Amino acid sequence: MPQHVLADVGYVSAGTPGEEVFSFSRDGAGHPMPMATRPVPVRTILATIGLVLATYGLVELVVQARRVLIWAVIAVFLAVSLHPAVETLRRRVPRCRRSVATLLVFLAVAAVVGAVVALFVIPRPEGSRFAGRLPTMIRDAQPAAASR
Structure with a gap:
């Protein structure tokens, strides 16, 4: 233009x-x-102030209820992820109530998670000894690799 x-x-x-x-x-x-200006309607100003205050209130509510919301999200995640196993157990065992099936599946998952933590996360004495000897092993391996 x-x-x-x-x-x-x-x-x-x-x-x-x-x-x-x-x-x-x-x-x-x-x-x-000067370009012509129109006054801003009072309703627009009040609506803007109301939206800002409502947003502030919602953010404050989430911050105050943060711990409860985190536990609720964890509970929903566990319920959704364990549901297929609970339903399978309920169908395969004729007299098993849903509460018992939920308890059994939860205990099985807790046992598996505990076993994984015990095997891979908790430091073992062998791992500490290996970590202590690792710099020496690397130093000893470098001359052999350089001679090739």
Whole structure:
């Protein structure tokens, strides 16, 4: 769009050659005139203030209930993830109630998680000895690798 058209409607005006700056609209003689402004309706102001306050209140509520929300998310995750195993156990064992099936599946999962932690996470004496000897083993292996 040509620059003089933009300047006439108040978008940009020419400054020094090659420079465009935001400005006012111009009258017939080329003098700047302030663009017409409408007052903002009171309803819009009140709606904006209300939305800001509601957002602030919601954020504060989430921050205050953070611990409860975390436990609720964990509970929902466990319920959804254990549901197929509980239903399978209930179908295969004719007299098994849902509460008993849930308890058995939960204990089985806890046992598996405990076994994984015991095998891989808890430090063993062998691992500590290996970690202590590792720098020496690396130093000893370097001359053999360099001679190849």
